[in-house]
Amino acid sequence: MACSLSTTLVSNSLHLNRTTNQCRLLVHPTLSLNQNLPIYSKNLPKLLTTQYHETTARFASSAAGVESSVLSEDTTSSLDSVKVFDLKGNEIPISDLWKDRKAVVAFARHFGCVLCRKRADYLVSKKDIMDASGVALVLIGPGSIDQAKSFAEQSKFQGEIYADPTHSSYEALQFVSGVLTTFTPNAGLKIIQLYMEGYRQDWKLSFEKDTVSRGGWKQGGIIVAGPGKNNILYLHKDKEAGDDPEIEDILKACCS
Numbered sequence: 001m002a003c004s005l006s007t008t009l010v011s012n013s014l015h016l017n018r019t020t021n022q023c024r025l026l027v028h029p030t031l032s033l034n035q036n037l038p039i040y041s042k043n044l045p046k047l048l049t050t051q052y053h054e055t056t057a058r059f060a061s062s063a064a065g066v067e068s069s070v071l072s073e074d075t076t077s078s079l080d081s082v083k084v085f086d087l088k089g090n091e092i093p094i095s096d097l098w099k100d101r102k103a104v105v106a107f108a109r110h111f112g113c114v115l116c117r118k119r120a121d122y123l124v125s126k127k128d129i130m131d132a133s134g135v136a137l138v139l140i141g142p143g144s145i146d147q148a149k150s151f152a153e154q155s156k157f158q159g160e161i162y163a164d165p166t167h168s169s170y171e172a173l174q175f176v177s178g179v180l181t182t183f184t185p186n187a188g189l190k191i192i193q194l195y196m197e198g199y200r201q202d203w204k205l206s207f208e209k210d211t212v213s214r215g216g217w218k219q220g221g222i223i224v225a226g227p228g229k230n231n232i233l234y235l236h237k238d239k240e241a242g243d244d245p246e247i248e249d250i251l252k253a254c255c256s
Contacts, residue, residue: 095230098228115190123159190241
């Protein structure tokens with residue numbers, strides 16, 4: 001059966017609607033995700049392996065991120081002025097995170113994001129390799145220190161966590177942003193899969209005013225940097241929500 005995907009922006013709950021010849025990914029105004037998972041879980045493997053038609057291209061130009069071994073001088077100059085905050089409220093120049101060491105730095109969409117919780121676990125699963133190579137694991141989120149603390153308590157992330165209340169690191173690195181990079185067929189299917197695995201979105205954090213007005217549509221990325229504040233070895237910019245790079249590429253950049 002041919003299967004095409006489309007997304008309707010109505011509310012924040014997902015509903016999978018199957019018709020005779022189409023599988024449509026809809027944002028349903030009344031049904032919750034938990035209500036629909038038992039119904040559609042048996043069809044998920046087929047959906048995850050479906051080759052999307054041209055509808056997908058209108059939501060995101062590519063599911064793969066953009067990797068680069070060098071940042072432009074303008075970008076590194078912009079990073080020089082960026083400050084982030086640790087969980088104790090200490091202000092730290094972002095480049096200090098890798099100035100004297102090598103670090104894998106993940107940038108979350110926002111601290112309530114279910115996809116970002118999966119990314120955190122995805123990176124922590126290889127932390128033993130990073131530790132053996134003397135590489136730090138860091139996560140930065142666009143939000144407040146209190147939001148960062150909530151994320152730390154909920155995720156049990158085993159690396160360092162920092163807050164970027166002004167979103168200045170995201171602007172310096174020119175991460176993409178927008179509704180059409182957030183609500184994509186790929187992202188929707190990943191969210192369903194993550195809920196089946198037991199992950200949950202923190203809706204309280206997700207709907208805080210600053211997240212909704214600024215961080216909610218912003219995508220993140222991953223860099224490998226240091227030692228040396230301008231020594232950026234690897235850059236992945238998410239092109240859509242949940243656009244995780246291959247872990248082998250990260251390990252090659254940080255630990256080979």
